[in-house]
């Protein structure tokens with residue numbers, strides 16, 4: 099038994115050594131960049147499935163129970179909680195910086211309308227602080243709640259969430275420029291995803307999040323009324339443009355919203371991709387995916403819901419690793435809206 103275990107450990111060490119050797123050779127050859135990329139994709143950043151198995155064994159059921167209750171009462175929360183995780187990860191990494199209530203914090207920045215569910219995170223944190231105080235990070239709660247909010251309609255978890263993130267201490271509205279703009283063209287979208295270590299596959303798969311949720315009318319009206327009432331974005335299906343105009347008149351009342359998926363706005367299905375093929379993407383950044391041949395091919399693939407769920411799961415896991423704080427970095431907040439002392 100023991101010798102077997104030693105042999106296994108020995109093999110593990112050898113593997114690490116081999117990786118280090120490969121990286122070193124790459125450095126010598128001047129391929130620094132590919133080395134960094136390999137690190138980004140292949141090394142475990144300190145996250146694990148069931149990170150809290152010993153320290154907070156009821157975590158999963160607590161998060162799921164509260165999230166499912168809240169989404170049952172208010173289906174719009176699914177899109178909001180999903181967007182909360184996305185915005186958190188894109189701005190300063192998945193570190194719950196979006197939750198902080200400080201002057202000029204991320205949540206005061208413009209692209210905040212489609213985000214929400216802060217009170218759900220608070221309710222979960224309150225319960226967790228009673229069950230396992232000071233253990234579970236707010237960043238992990240955001241990641242788990244996003245998964246559970248989307249999964250509610252399936253009554254089963256749609257993807258697995260790695261945990262072990264720790265909470266950051268900085269939240270700046272000025273950092274939200276990292277978020278992709280609703281007006282972005284294809285290259286702009288790909289650049290903001292690449293800046294986060296995410297590639298074309300992730301861009302297309304994660305855009306599928308727009309199968310639920312809403313956008314601000316102000317993110318759509320420039321496509322509908324380009325300076326006058328007759329010029330409509332040529333990438334937009336004429337009948338769908340009319341529907342959008344009914345929901346978002348010119349000018350639209352402040353705070354008005356429109357469903358991102360015009361067909362099945364609260365169902366997490368692959369209809370987003372079917373819509374794109376019919377020029378019925380709601381945002382310019384949705385339509386942009388059809389302007390690149392490789393992306394359009396992926397859109398075609400993901401009209402198959404089974405492929406969409408698989409691709410979405412993989413890319414969510416990758417997104418959940420973006421610039422995470424692990425180990426002794428960051429902190430575990432007592433209250434998600436405030437930096438701990």
Ligand SMILES: *[C@@H]1O[C@H](CO)[C@@H](O)[C@H](O)[C@H]1NC(C)=O
Nearest residue numbers: 204205206207208209210211
């Ligand atoms: C969202 O951003 C706007 C500024 O663009 C701000 O007025 C509003 O208070 C923000 N919402 C929240 C919940 O902070």
Ligand SMILES: *[C@@H]1O[C@H](CO)[C@@H](O)[C@H](O)[C@H]1NC(C)=O
Nearest residue numbers: 139296297298299300412416
């Ligand atoms: C994106 O990265 C994943 C691995 O994380 C890989 O499977 C996929 O092929 C990549 N896509 C592209 C277009 O390079």
Ligand SMILES: *[C@@H]1O[C@H](CO)[C@@H](O)[C@H](O)[C@H]1NC(C)=O
Nearest residue numbers: 323324325326327328329330
């Ligand atoms: C509306 O705008 C388009 C493009 O900007 C222009 O070609 C068209 O002449 C304008 N129509 C009117 C009635 O001003």
